[in-house]
Amino acid sequence: MKSIMLLLLCVVHVNAQVTLPSRQDGFWYKNRIANTESILIEAFFDSLCPYSRDSWPPLKLALQHYGSRLSLVVHPFPLPYHDNAFISSRALHISNQLNTSATYRLLESFFDHQGKFYGNATFNLSRASVVDKIARFTSNSIGNSHYAAVKAGFTDPKTDHATRISFKVC
Numbered sequence: 001m002k003s004i005m006l007l008l009l010c011v012v013h014v015n016a017q018v019t020l021p022s023r024q025d026g027f028w029y030k031n032r033i034a035n036t037e038s039i040l041i042e043a044f045f046d047s048l049c050p051y052s053r054d055s056w057p058p059l060k061l062a063l064q065h066y067g068s069r070l071s072l073v074v075h076p077f078p079l080p081y082h083d084n085a086f087i088s089s090r091a092l093h094i095s096n097q098l099n100t101s102a103t104y105r106l107l108e109s110f111f112d113h114q115g116k117f118y119g120n121a122t123f124n125l126s127r128a129s130v131v132d133k134i135a136r137f138t139s140n141s142i143g144n145s146h147y148a149a150v151k152a153g154f155t156d157p158k159t160d161h162a163t164r165i166s167f168k169v170c
């Protein structure tokens with residue numbers, strides 16, 4: 001399997017001290033799991049990073065063009081200097097558990113509305129308000145019937161753990 005590591009993000013600092021999780025981490029695009037015939041791209045995306053956002057449309061075009069010959073796995077990679085990046089990354093994990101097929105839709109929604117979640121837009125908001133704002137945004141994107149489950153996901157330590165593990169894979 002050919003593997004191309006794409007670091008489509010602002011900056012990566014690799015910390016060799018952390019325990020590395022299994023390679024199963026990440027969200028597969030359209031469930032197109034890599035096989036021996038396909039090329040695998042691994043992307044490390046911060047849903048609130050403008051560089052990740054800008055790299056997505058060309059990558060999506062490539063995925064459409066090459067079809068099953070190209071697989072993509074996205075590892076959510078919240079950067080510490082992006083306000084609320086960890087919360088939005090956790091939202092991706094929560095939505096992935098509720099409906100695997102909706103994860104990329106949510107990622108695209110974050111890319112389209114990044115400005116709502118950092119800087120002045122959230123400067124005076126409590127953490128609880130930000131979590132609620134992101135939970136509503138998430139359920140608007142993946143289906144409002146999921147609101148209660150999304151909200152509950154934010155108090156479930158398992159999703160916090162999954163988000164941390166996923167960060168460490170990078």
Ligand SMILES: *[C@@H]1O[C@H](CO)[C@@H](O)[C@H](O)[C@H]1NC(C)=O
Nearest residue numbers: 099100101102103105142143
């Ligand atoms: C899951 O997401 C897909 C893609 O967005 C959607 O078509 C489907 O209806 C969703 N399923 C549920 C149970 O919400």
Ligand SMILES: *[C@@H]1O[C@H](CO)[C@@H](O)[C@H](O)[C@H]1NC(C)=O
Nearest residue numbers: 118119120121122123124125
């Ligand atoms: C935050 O709240 C303070 C006090 O109410 C206000 O002066 C400030 O302009 C607010 N900042 C933003 C970015 O909304």
Ligand SMILES: *[C@@H]1O[C@H](CO)[C@@H](O)[C@H](O)[C@H]1NC(C)=O
Nearest residue numbers: 115118119120121122123124
């Ligand atoms: C953010 O809010 C502060 C205080 O309200 C204001 O002085 C500043 O210009 C705002 N920054 C942006 C980028 O809008």
